[in-house]
Amino acid sequence: MEKKGSTKQIEKYRRNERTITWFVHGVIPLLFMLFSCESADQSPAEHWYYEFGTAYDTGAKVQTNVPNQLDSLGYQISGSFIEEEEYYTTDKHFTFWQSIPEGNYRVKLILGDSEGKSSTSVRVESRRLMLYEHNTDYGQIDTVTIIVNVRSALIHGQDSIRLKPREMGYLQWDPYLSIEFTGERPCLKAMRIERVMDVPTIFLTGNSTVVDQDKEPWASWGQIFPVFLKPNVAVANFAESGETLKSFIGERRLEKIDSLIKPGDFLFMEFAHNDQKPGSGHVEPYTSYIEYLMKFINLAREKGATPVLVTSTNRRSFDENGQIINTLDEYPNAMRQLAEKEDVLLLDLNTMSKVLYETLGVEGSKKAFVHYPAGTFAWQRDALADNTHFSTFGAWQLAKCVVEAIRQSESPLKNYLKESIKPFDPAAPDQLEDWKWTISETGSSIKPDGY
Incomplete structure (x- = not known):
């Protein structure tokens, strides 16, 4: 007892x-x-x-x-x-x-x-x-x-x-x-x-798809990502739910990173989900979106760090043919063009997540997101059906997409990946039954900010 x-x-x-x-x-x-x-x-x-x-x-x-x-x-x-x-x-x-x-x-x-x-x-x-x-x-x-x-x-x-x-x-x-x-x-x-003091740090910036989600059953690729790295690099996840490029700067999160980042570090950026929404945080894809991303890129370069652009994950939105609908407008494409123009490493999570979700299918993809019947967890009364935020299984698959994109790149980042990592094809995802995650006792039915 x-x-x-x-x-x-x-x-x-x-x-x-x-x-x-x-x-x-x-x-x-x-x-x-x-x-x-x-x-x-x-x-x-x-x-x-x-x-x-x-x-x-x-x-x-x-x-x-x-x-x-x-x-x-x-x-x-x-x-x-x-x-x-x-x-x-x-x-x-x-x-x-x-x-x-x-x-x-x-x-x-x-x-x-x-x-x-x-x-x-x-x-x-x-x-x-x-x-x-x-x-x-x-x-x-x-x-x-x-x-x-x-x-x-x-x-x-x-x-x-x-x-x-x-x-x-x-x-x-x-x-x-x-x-x-x-x-x-x-x-x-x-x-x-x-x-x-001598290890490089990977700084993650972004929104709810990147942040270390603190409550079950929510998760992000950012909090699974460190398990794939050698013990010679640190991950500092500064992402937060609901963030836009503007709010990340306005809340002084980028200023905090500026106080810490040093030569040899990396600065990841994944923004778009909330930046596309109307309101004070809104930016246009080919103008102000690019301008704000350049603030992050320039900060990294000025400090001798390496900027890394990550296109935003797709939402779980299917058409009648079982194909993912692009709900992110021109933002992923604008980031692709910026990466090419500025010669910045691009991790195209947007493309890889599309392949992953379409492979899982309309129903099968639910297991990658927070879709749970009422009463699945002791603290959950109502059914959960969220098509933006990931389950731990989904976060695991998306983290593998990020790792695979790094593995295929010519970036020095690939040197920090564990040798035991096997190639990952989002068209051949892992089985849910192979994923083991002990449920924490702290859970919430409240969706993270952002959609």
Whole structure:
């Protein structure tokens, strides 16, 4: 039987399952960032080391020089976890939290069981997939490395991005590194977290089709993308639901990127869904749309980074012949022309998503989007039928499209793809049955901004 209680630091427990709940949301994280975060010129912690299981006194194993203002918070565990002698496991999922300064971190995970098999998946921050079904056999112990980007809304330690009210609960804006362990049988033996300054960063900008969606069952290609990369590059996903090129600039999100981006980095841009709508964010495809995209491109070039244009994913809109209707007008074509003119790498997700959806078919394509009967989830009363936003399966397929476009390019980006990646043809998509995703307990029937 699970015992429930408030969050506490890891202690030596007997071998039984515990559930520890911990809440990090609302305005508290934002206030923490505004008044407690260290400034950019302060020395961050260099590394942290933890061993897990009843054989270890984890607290005594911590190797860190955490700044004083973060000392009292330290680290915590939340969720349902089972503490065995030499590792933590779970039949659901558990999350490790570390209060930590903004930056890129190399996280080394020691996974496996000396007396059994394991299968571990890892998600960080707002459900960002970093490791998928890493399997070990009996007695096999593996060291797996991931690179995680942690950020705050602060700009130069003083001003802030103008976050939307719903963003106050996003884990990507709180002052913690959160690492969620899940899978058929995750076995976490030890973990080392180390600040790294020498890895390039891929900055993602865009809307709800790119953002790290924080609630089930919504997902985007941007939050699946990192799992395909080697542990020598970071992904900083600055996309947000409902964003346009204008609002992204007006809310100072691009200014925040400007404060961080450096030579060797990459700046991805996928905009159009919301930019085409009437209103203050509207831009015309061959004029103002191009002009605003050039602001992003020029910023990247001025900082010695590489701009990357991504044509917008199609909506799930079919004609009577089962062909995708172009609901994005001339915006994808305008981006294609801009890429050719400016010699910028183009990832044509618009074309690839058309092939993918038409291959899946009118009915089959529903599984790539948020289409669920009423009562599919405990928190869902009404049926969900969304033809813009993806399920985790759809996000997985679209992330593969992005990766395939990179793989076929001549861009140095391809050097950051894992060698194990196989070619992907959107005309031969994966089967839904092959996709495994442990449902998080935080879900919502409210559609993300944008359509």
